[in-house]
Amino acid sequence: MQIGGIEAGGTKFVCAVSEETSRNIIDKVSVPTTDPKETLREVKLFFDKYDIKALGIASFGPIDLDTKSETYGSFLNTPKDKWKHYPLLEQLRANYSIPVFMDTDVNAACLAEYKYGAGRGADTSLYITVGTGIGAGLVQNGSIYQGKNHSEMGHVIIKKHKDDSFDGCCPYHGSCIEGMASGFAIERRYGKTGTELVDNNQVWEIEAYYLAQALMNYYVILRPEKMILGGGVMRQEKLYPLIRQYFTEQMNDYLDAGPVEELIVAPELNDEQGVIGAMELINRGYSNSRQ
Amino acid sequence: MQIGGIEAGGTKFVCAVSEETSRNIIDKVSVPTTDPKETLREVKLFFDKYDIKALGIASFGPIDLDTKSETYGSFLNTPKDKWKHYPLLEQLRANYSIPVFMDTDVNAACLAEYKYGAGRGADTSLYITVGTGIGAGLVQNGSIYQGKNHSEMGHVIIKKHKDDSFDGCCPYHGSCIEGMASGFAIERRYGKTGTELVDNNQVWEIEAYYLAQALMNYYVILRPEKMILGGGVMRQEKLYPLIRQYFTEQMNDYLDAGPVEELIVAPELNDEQGVIGAMELINRGYSNSRQ
Numbered sequence: 001m002q003i004g005g006i007e008a009g010g011t012k013f014v015c016a017v018s019e020e021t022s023r024n025i026i027d028k029v030s031v032p033t034t035d036p037k038e039t040l041r042e043v044k045l046f047f048d049k050y051d052i053k054a055l056g057i058a059s060f061g062p063i064d065l066d067t068k069s070e071t072y073g074s075f076l077n078t079p080k081d082k083w084k085h086y087p088l089l090e091q092l093r094a095n096y097s098i099p100v101f102m103d104t105d106v107n108a109a110c111l112a113e114y115k116y117g118a119g120r121g122a123d124t125s126l127y128i129t130v131g132t133g134i135g136a137g138l139v140q141n142g143s144i145y146q147g148k149n150h151s152e153m154g155h156v157i158i159k160k161h162k163d164d165s166f167d168g169c170c171p172y173h174g175s176c177i178e179g180m181a182s183g184f185a186i187e188r189r190y191g192k193t194g195t196e197l198v199d200n201n202q203v204w205e206i207e208a209y210y211l212a213q214a215l216m217n218y219y220v221i222l223r224p225e226k227m228i229l230g231g232g233v234m235r236q237e238k239l240y241p242l243i244r245q246y247f248t249e250q251m252n253d254y255l256d257a258g259p260v261e262e263l264i265v266a267p268e269l270n271d272e273q274g275v276i277g278a279m280e281l282i283n284r285g286y287s288n289s290r291q
Numbered sequence: 292m293q294i295g296g297i298e299a300g301g302t303k304f305v306c307a308v309s310e311e312t313s314r315n316i317i318d319k320v321s322v323p324t325t326d327p328k329e330t331l332r333e334v335k336l337f338f339d340k341y342d343i344k345a346l347g348i349a350s351f352g353p354i355d356l357d358t359k360s361e362t363y364g365s366f367l368n369t370p371k372d373k374w375k376h377y378p379l380l381e382q383l384r385a386n387y388s389i390p391v392f393m394d395t396d397v398n399a400a401c402l403a404e405y406k407y408g409a410g411r412g413a414d415t416s417l418y419i420t421v422g423t424g425i426g427a428g429l430v431q432n433g434s435i436y437q438g439k440n441h442s443e444m445g446h447v448i449i450k451k452h453k454d455d456s457f458d459g460c461c462p463y464h465g466s467c468i469e470g471m472a473s474g475f476a477i478e479r480r481y482g483k484t485g486t487e488l489v490d491n492n493q494v495w496e497i498e499a500y501y502l503a504q505a506l507m508n509y510y511v512i513l514r515p516e517k518m519i520l521g522g523g524v525m526r527q528e529k530l531y532p533l534i535r536q537y538f539t540e541q542m543n544d545y546l547d548a549g550p551v552e553e554l555i556v557a558p559e560l561n562d563e564q565g566v567i568g569a570m571e572l573i574n575r576g577y578s579n580s581r582q
Contacts, residue, residue: 147415151514157450217447220447
């Protein structure tokens with residue numbers, strides 16, 4: 001049996017078809033995120049080559065995931081104007097006469113890493129992406145955590161670094177963690193991309209200082225066994241030891257978090273955690289009533 | 292059948308005996324928290340008058356609630372020296388030859404408010420206590436949330452108020468929410484208790500500003516339907532509208548949190564949420580394998 005998965009991101013939609021299990025990917029394509037009509041037409045061209053029996057979609061957000069809501073499966077207040085309020089799930093269900101299951105990109109990535117990657121065996125696993133934006137998803141006891149709606153962990157409040165004069169770029173909160181430490185924030189603060197700033201140590205000191213604060217907030221609230229940091233900004237691998245160092249300093253031995261090298265880790269699924277997770281939503285969808 | 296409950300606090304142990312259900316309390320006593328031996332002797336004198344078949348204890352923290360740990364049920368790094376590392380659960384199990392179940396004071400209070408109080412019908416309910424210290428517990432889909440160990444939400448990072456020169460009093464983190472907004476922090480900052488400062492509006496503006504930040508951090512991470520604020524400091528009822536106002540300003544319409552008067556609310560169980568919740572742990576203990 002073939003199944004399909006979409007990792008719907010702000011710049012591209014990664015689509016994959018897998019045979020039997022989510023990890024046995026037989027074909028994959030990347031479609032640019034332009035306007036909904038055009039992007040979904042490209043997506044359909046890809047899947048029409050196959051005979052998929054179910055589809056999972058892991059989407060950028062915020063999307064409405066309150067199953068009791070009239071706008072379940074639609075985008076909410078995204079800064080991407082063309083996608084604002086777009087009924088993505090409804091449209092996909094109209095395009096394909098098969099079951100379609102949806103969650104956020106970070107929740108799906110977390111589920112994939114929990115099942116096959118850095119979160120294996122960790123009953124409470126958190127996956128954080130630090131890219132253009134910042135988001136995080138939590139798996140607890142094998143299930144994706146969700147309150148009334150999905151979490152929006154990129155908007156936690158943190159304290160300003162003493163040497164940072166940047167006021168933050170989150171259009172809603174200014175200096176929340178996304179406003180201070182996303183890839184977009186780095187570009188806005190320095191007028192250069194992270195890649196152009198590789199050798200500027202202060203950039204990464206400040207970045208790690210902020211991310212460690214966000215991790216501390218996640219940690220004291222959620223007490224995860226693993227905090228898996230992925231996304232484009234985390235390609236600067238020197239960030240991992242710096243974040244661990246600031247996290248340890250800020251926690252100050254208050255709680256026994258175990259060895260920090262085992263707590264704060266990199267993903268293991270080679271950038272396929274999103275699309276594998278999307279296909280894992282199909283299993284999740286069939287095993288509970290939430291569709 | 293009679294059951295017993297203990298709300299173990301830093302200043303007193305509230306003990307109750309109930310007939311059949313947790314809410315049918317037939318006797319209640321308050322014992323000062325001195326040293327473990329003396330306090331538990333007083334507790335035993337009370338319960339020995341009854342024929343309780345099971346005991347629930349809702350304790351101040353931090354305690355070790357990792358069932359896989361060798362020190363499960365013991366206090367950890369509490370500033371209360373006489374209780375540091377004290378094996379409370381083990382001692383209670385030795386004192387009574389009946390099943391004994393344990394969780395944190397805030398988790399138990401949250402469970403009680405979820406079942407009978409301000410969290411009724413809210414699948415994701417958060418209970419926050421603002422007293423000498425600050426802590427919070429979460430119930431999701433009828434169960435107490437726990438990661439690797441219990442949450443320590445009083446230690447989230449928040450931003451400093453521009454008119455506040457106090458550096459915070461948390462011995463571990465200085466200016467975390469407990470260090471800035473607990474009853475102890477108010478006393479340390481002003482040299483007076485909250486009760487003595489009732490008419491000083493700036494005190495409550497600053498207090499609400501901080502608590503609203505903590506609530507925003509809890510909200511974006513957990514997406515609760517109810518955030519129930521209890522504890523001694525919250526007896527200043529004017530805090531509720533101020534906190535709602537700052538929360539609304541800080542969220543800045545990013546997420547649809549519904550009417551803020553319904554989201555941020557007072558407890559409804561008249562200071563019995565802790566001890567009722569302690570007895571509810573008995574049901575929880577019998578219905579799952581975690582004991």
